[in-house]
Amino acid sequence: MTIDTPVTTPRNAGTTGSISLVGIGPGHTDHMTTRARAAIAEADVVVGYVTYIKLVADLLDGKEVVRKGMTEELDRAVHALEAARAGKKVALISSGDAGVYGMAGPTYEVLFQAGWTPEDDVMVEIVPGASAINACAALVGAPLTHDFCSVSLSDLLTPWPVIARRLDAAAAADFVVALYNPKSGRRTQQIVQAQALFLRHRRPDTPVAIVKSAYRRRQQIVHTTLDQMAEQEIGMLSTVLIGNSSTFLRAGLMVTPRGYANKYDVDQGFETREGEKAGRSLSSGLLGWIEGVRAEHASGLGLTELARRHRLPADYIEQVLATPDEHEPTEAGAEETEA
Template sequence: MSEAISTLTNATGRGKISLVGIGPGNQAHMTRRAREVIAEADSVIGYVTYIKLVAELIEGKEIVRKSMTEELDRAIHALELAQQGKKVALISSGDAGVYGMAGPTFEVLFQAGWTPDSDIELEIVPGATALNTCASLVGAPLTHDFCSISLSDLLTPWPVIARRLHAAASADFVCGLYNPKSGRRTQQILEAQAIFLHYRTPETPVAIVKSAYRPKQRIEMTTLAAMAECDIGMLSTVLIGNSNTFVRHGLMVTPRGYANKYAMEDGSTKDGEKAGRSLSTGLNGWVAQVQAQFAAGATCSDLAAEYGLPLSYLQRVQQMPVPEFSDAAADDPASNTAE
């Protein structure tokens, strides 16, 4: 890569590279800015499948089609064209900054000596990611904390991926799995399933969405125990629920946590809780609880094991003063702002 880029730095010109997220592929879900940038572009570069998704928008333009594994080639080609004074739209499905072309393009540009003050202008046009477009088709699975993990080990060592799966599963994140399976990579999804089954029940809801908002869209609702038996490929996103996620009427929902504070039948506040205030088991309440456990003879090691937190963190909590609770915040209008 370095040799290719070193030859580019000798070129001159003024141009622009736009990193465009085209969303799931259906033009109805593409942003107005994405359409504008593609319309303004002299050249459009992208993976062959993505080029097909915007075919109606790029007639008459210079089109550069690249294969799946040619991400660096796409970025280098975009830089070459921009140095010739052209406006280049480098397209990604979803969002260019989420497993898209923004990362490799920055690497190529920095290697070539580019800075934001250089002659070549750079714009990133955000787009809806596979994670939230797939979620929109199956209900509200991402209402609480979530993460995304790619199972592709083409560039990332498997132990790194496995540690991330372990961390997400043990911390009870809703998890979206990108690149879950391909013709050559068939074992990774089984390993991910095994790690999650160590922390989640076999009945944990799972949604598998293939080609969201495209003509061959397919949605399959299943469970953690049965997900590996489903039709999963490179065009699939796998959404694994957390310990509270449920399915009702075919819709996958992860509660935000309102039931911890409010009675769901009438919205009244539960005993010991106050609207607009941290949960009684929030930071201050938990620190007070831990301080009481210390006073009763518990050790940092005991509580680190109980709460699944680092020993050093419990040592920090041990040194904290016992929180003082005040009702002052309840009278503060800002404290009652919904999150």
């Protein structure tokens, strides 16, 4: 890969600098990790997007501060590397987690373009932080208790067909989905297109939470539904959480069940349902499902009908039918203990 931004990073003999890619969390210092605060305290230079710099302003006394604009990610990384080559300790900050739509990726691209390796004099550390998806989920309830994914609607660097395919696949697979970068002053139709794709697979009344500026001064939370989602106030400081087919809203809280009702009768003191065993795979888990598919196939159902019935590719069904018999692990060998 070629980085268009020039990388001029001469080594200074006898100097050893460092770059800490610091995730500062959602925006309030109460939600920063101890290591994140320490990395900023240790730094000679702090580099970041102007808004993120403001969020940690009380930690920056006596430091060289480099403020960059929203689209200057590569410039931030280049400046950090040049300062580190000069022997300085640099904190390159990202909101949330530096590795989730943050500065970790662009920085490694610049580093590798400049010939850096992990054995280099410049030490690089990633300091993890709570991502927007974690912060927003904590504010609205427990929407991420089951499988989830995130998709950025920004098409500044990613072609829209790629984004649309990911949205459609996530919607069809019944993931809870977090939409990052959902809308801006120029990008107003991406959220509308995302809504249309999700409505192909989800009920119109699917719960949706829109969180703006989580844990920041202008925090705002809106609960709505999928069919009303695009009509709400949404911007670049918003994260949109779309529930799955089981997600519900109750008492102002968005909750996605973990699935205990599949195994336990919640109305009868959480007694194990007939045919199920505590701590073991569901009767409709992998091995039970394979047994059922084999029985259906033996009864005369072909691959096409089995694929349609289970909404899975026919070649996968064929592979499953050819899988050798297996058995659940013995209790002594079982590793799962959650349910």
